[in-house]
Structures are given as C-alpha cells and as structure tokens.
Amino acid sequence: MPVEPLSQKEIEERLAELPGWSLDDGRLTRSYRLGSHFAATAMVVHIAQVQEELDHHSDLTLGYNTVSLAVHTHSAGGAVTEKDVGLARRVEDLAAGHGAH
Numbered sequence: 001m002p003v004e005p006l007s008q009k010e011i012e013e014r015l016a017e018l019p020g021w022s023l024d025d026g027r028l029t030r031s032y033r034l035g036s037h038f039a040a041t042a043m044v045v046h047i048a049q050v051q052e053e054l055d056h057h058s059d060l061t062l063g064y065n066t067v068s069l070a071v072h073t074h075s076a077g078g079a080v081t082e083k084d085v086g087l088a089r090r091v092e093d094l095a096a097g098h099g100a101h
C-alpha cells in the first residue's frame, strides 16, 4: 500500500509530540548523547533491530558517544510520512533505556 507524504502542518503536529526531533533538509532528525562509545553502539544495534522489524530504515550514524538519525521515505519520493514518525516514536521509546539524552 502506498504511503502518502505528510503536509507541512501534519509534520509540525507530529514533531510537537517528539521533543528533540526536527525537520532538517526534508528529513526527520535527532541526535542522542550516551555515556560511552559502547552504550552508543548498543543503541545503534537496538535501533537496527527495530528498523528491520518495521522494514523502515534511517541513515543511522554512530559517533564516539553519539547516535544520530535522519529518516525520510524513499518509496514516497523522499517525503516525510507516517512511517518516519512511527520509527521516530519507536526510537524515543527505547532511548531512555539506553541512558540516551
């Protein structure tokens, strides 16, 4: 089933419930800081598991003690869709358990 692009207003409404997330260059983005490189690496693996479950994947970047995501929907021509919002919500749900902020 095709997934529709969200309007600018819809994106703003979704972002209002996703503190720390923003729209950068047409993608939903957020960076997290963690207590160590190993903690950041574990969070990347956890996010990868969720992305496989959802069959929806961000550009996921591991730094020394940071994890950064940028996501849009390739199959919607690079627009932001509910799939991106759904992934962002799932990442928010797991972030606290990793001590990410």
Ligand SMILES: C[C@H](O)[C@H](O)[C@H]1CNC2=NC(N)=NC(=O)C2=N1
Pocket (backbone or CB within 6 Å): 055, 056, 057, 058, 071, 072, 073, 074, 075, 076
């Ligand atoms: C075949 C597979 O379902 C698709 O390639 C999925 C995989 N992950 C994806 N991730 C993202 N961000 N956008 C997509 O359109 C997408 N499509």
